[in-house]
Amino acid sequence: MSEIFETPLLNELQRDSTDPLAEPIVVRNAPEQIVERLVTAVALGVYVPGQALPPERELASLLGVSRATVREALRRMTESGFIEQRRGRNGGSFVLEGWRPSSADLIRRHLLPNWSRFEALFDARQLLEPVIAATAARRRGDGDVAALSQALVDYREATDREESRVADERLHRAVAESTHNPVLVGLSAQIRTRISLELGAEPYTPEIRRVAAVQHGMLAEAVIEQDPGRAHSIALEHFGLTEGLVRDLVARVGEAATRESDG
Amino acid sequence: MSEIFETPLLNELQRDSTDPLAEPIVVRNAPEQIVERLVTAVALGVYVPGQALPPERELASLLGVSRATVREALRRMTESGFIEQRRGRNGGSFVLEGWRPSSADLIRRHLLPNWSRFEALFDARQLLEPVIAATAARRRGDGDVAALSQALVDYREATDREESRVADERLHRAVAESTHNPVLVGLSAQIRTRISLELGAEPYTPEIRRVAAVQHGMLAEAVIEQDPGRAHSIALEHFGLTEGLVRDLVARVGEAATRESDG
DNA sequence: TATTTATGGTCTGTGGACCAGACCTTATAC
DNA sequence: GTATAAGGTCTGGTCCACAGACCATAAATA
Structure with missing residues (x-):
């Protein structure tokens, strides 16, 4: 049975x-x-x-x-x-x-047709990740601090886009792992992977990396200092930033595509 | 490519x-x-x-x-x-x-060996569902009200355990669907299914059903009235109730199992 | 009561996926 | 120049899934 x-x-x-x-x-x-x-x-x-x-x-x-x-x-x-x-x-x-296809190409051929799926995914991320971050802050143990600080250092020392991506992944995983809940770790990783996969290159311009570096620093800090409220609001803002960027990008390319097909 | x-x-x-x-x-x-x-x-x-x-x-x-x-x-x-x-x-x-195996049998043979996985699952549910409920309250449209009220009526009219289970599922789905985000709907359904599958019979005693009916009523109401804060706290309490029940059940059966193997 | 019909039960042959393992080819390290 | 660590090729076998025909059973219906 x-x-x-x-x-x-x-x-x-x-x-x-x-x-x-x-x-x-x-x-x-x-x-x-x-x-x-x-x-x-x-x-x-x-x-x-x-x-x-x-x-x-x-x-x-x-x-x-x-x-x-x-x-x-x-x-x-x-x-x-x-x-x-x-x-x-x-x-x-x-x-x-x-x-990876070029950004514009990717967006035209993949992102636009599936835009509603992405929107839902980004939306879910912005709702769920703050909860994960706050939970991480509430539960982090002594062993998590090392991973968090190390990931942060790696991120700050990253010199190119590829290294940034890798460090970004590590940092967010370290946060998720601080919740000590494998379901949450899996969920967070899955959302990240799907976005990373479908999006290909996230728009990691130097400027964005600077802003993200600051936010990552504050996020890791909030988790280390066990401040759930701050972790929540920083995560909210951080994931809002990415979503906003992609939204702008899609809007621009979408307009361009429309103009082209009109012309 | x-x-x-x-x-x-x-x-x-x-x-x-x-x-x-x-x-x-x-x-x-x-x-x-x-x-x-x-x-x-x-x-x-x-x-x-x-x-x-x-x-x-x-x-x-x-x-x-x-x-x-x-x-x-x-x-x-x-x-x-x-x-x-x-x-x-x-x-x-x-x-x-x-x-379904009998409750005690199920717990001994399945729940106890996999307890850590369940714990993580319940924990994740209690963290995520309140967010979903609050989001539902924030976003519900006019079309969602009918589904919510209907599910509520079904739940109240349910006479046996099986009908309760079905109505329960419908109600929570109606809440998730009020978020208008398919990722959240899928996530919530997946958590429910896993718990329902692995748990087999949830402990639907008449007493629990009465309490759950009240909470379901309040939850649906909060969503209908677009009160995210209340929806959040009711969901937190509601899913805490189930978790507590299962935890107690497992503790009791676990003890019994220990006594047996000692004797 | 006889017949029809909607279901599950059985069989056969075909194509494809995956496996185990032997062997060939290439380019580098030493 | 030879050994070695990689990719490249081939063979024969097993199992899975498919398509489709046909059988058996029990209830509905004429």
Whole structure:
């Protein structure tokens, strides 16, 4: 009887419909899932452009699949221009620099058509992250302080966009982990990943990085000093900033696109 | 290039690890997913014990799979004692009454071993649902009032545990839907489903149902009257009640289990 | 009572996904 | 110049899902 409770619990954050039987079953085959994991890993900064993914044989054993399957995943990623495979000793699968479409292009082709989904995602983030931040401030333990300070230092020392992204991810994860609740950690990571993935390059201009650095500093500080109220309001403002930026960007590009199609 | 953005976005709310490559790839095959959907549908009250699921051929076409695959899923569910299949005209796959293990049994065999996961889930719920409720109060439109009042009436008119569960689900969904944010609706539904699934029977004693009815009434009212602060605090209290109940239950059964194994 | 019909139950052949593992090719390190 | 660490190729096998035909049963209905 009880094995039915062992079914991996439903994991679909956003099935479009509300009726469990309304949508077709999709068997997510292995290569597809592997691509997703690898793209996620890059989005989260585990591998940065120029770096090689683990060798095929190692990936196969890490992921518990055959090498043929890993190769199929890598083949698709090569085809998409996401990685480049090089042979010989010191070869490997290298994450390409320019795999993200240009900002304007991305927005026109991806962001605009799916704008309502993004809006909901940003909106949810701005509602949920402050709660997570406040909870983190309330619950952080002594062990969390080190991770928070370290992430903050990394962020301040980041010199380019890529390093900023990675440090940003670490800092927000450190905050989420200070809640000591894996569900919240997972939720926060999932929101970040989805935004990072779908958005590609977040608009990390030097100016924005400066503002964000200040906010990150204040956020980490509020958590360290166990001040939930401040953590909440800083997070609110911080995530509002990003949302505002993207909104402006989309508006500008959207207008441009409209003008073009009119002309 | 852009097709890589079309990968169904990562959906795993709670992968245990934080490293995308640390865990094996699991190909969730079709029957497994179908079982999950059907169990979910029952957990959400779409089908109640005694009722028949749709006929196999219809399920196959709804879910976009072959009948053989549906049959495999139903075979597993029959094996687990979840449904009973009857042949002939007016036959079908009937949800069994007693498919949930008894409370104490369930707790001993399932809740105790996974207690930390539940704790995190309840904790997250108590943090997130009040925000959702407050947001619902802030954003509810005229169209939401009808759904809220109707759900409330259903809840009050519910006579047995099963009807209460269904009405409860509807009411909380109506609240979530008043936020007009599909991400929040999905999140709330997912938390509810997981708790409902893993918990099996929530402790719906008549007494609890009376208290919950009052709270539900106040919650719906606060949302209808667009009072975010009240909605927040009522939700906090309401979800605290459930958590407290389960916590007590587990403590009692846990003690009993300890005494037994000592004796 | 006989027939129709809506359901579950059974079978067969086909294609594709994934696996295990051996072996080939290339480019670098030593 | 050789050893080595990577990617590239091939084979044979297993299992899963599909399509579709057909069988068996029990209730509704004529």
